[in-house]
Amino acid sequence: MDDLNAAPPAPPPAAPAAAAAQSFDAALLAERDALRVLFPLPPARSRPAPAQRLRTAGLTGLVLALSTALLLWWNPAWRVERHATAIGEHRSIALADGSQITLDTASAVRVAWHLRSREAALLQGRARFDVAHDRLRPFTVDAGPVQVRVLGTVFDVQRRQGEVRVSVLRGLVQVQGSGQPAQPWLLHPGERLRIVGATPTQPEPVAPGDAEGAWVQGRLVFDRTPLRDALAEVQRYRSAPIRLYDDGRLGRQTLSGVFDTAQTDRLLDLLPEILNAKVQRQADGSVNISR
Secondary structure: OOOOOOOOOOOOOOHHHHHHHHHHHHHHHHHHHHHHHHOOOOOOOOOOOHHHHHHHHHHHHHHHHHHHHHHHHHOOEEEEEEEEOOOOOOEEEEOOOOOEEEEOOOOEEEEEEEOOOEEEEEEEEEEEEEOOOOOOOOEEEEOOOEEEEEOOOEEEEEEEOOEEEEEEEEOOEEEEEOOOOOOOEEEOOOEEEEEEOOEEOOOEEOOHHHHOOOHHHOEEEEEEEEHHHHHHHHHOOOOOOEEEOOOOOHHHOEEEEEEEOOOHHHHHHHHHHHOOOEEEEOOOOOEEEEO
């Protein structure tokens, strides 16, 4: 009986477990302090006041606006294309904006795309420009002392021996010469402007062959054209020289007809039948023409 009523034995002392827990916590604290020393946190930044935030936003907007204005004023070119043809070659180039350039023989053109403009430079020869309309980005052609400005039209520009010719087939163009007053010439369809040196002459009718687009189709059209001028045009399609021994009368004789630019030899062979001229071919391919 005494054993049944006896109190249960007391649990073992908890001192060892508590000591182990305290040791583990101390190790964690030491490890955390060591990590803080090795990898310190950045100092906390105070939230800017509303007025300071407004000033920062305004300054950022001002910088962006000035940068945009400077970029538009500078109007840099973001793309440049160069195209050229050999002697006797014709070539048509389709531009990314829908415009088209047709290059005549021995011609070269450079086209630059800008933010606010489309700028072409006729370096030599002749080109026909069929320009797609773009009110925000006008199209200009630089031909040495002459600049042609247009929004959408078809026109020819030719550079030859210190002279520039601009012929309008459709639309309107403005022609500005460096030796001209501030007011540019306004050319209408069917008009041609010749600029000798840097001074434009009075507009004149477009030559029949140019109006019909003869050179684009590979044809030379002469309508009572002086022989010296006709031979200068033929020379553009030949690499071997043509020499005219003019006695003062031969070069003034006129030539009329339609000829193929790919068969200039045939044209020269016909001269004795058309004019009072003698054609002598040389071993190097050159041709001498005399009375």
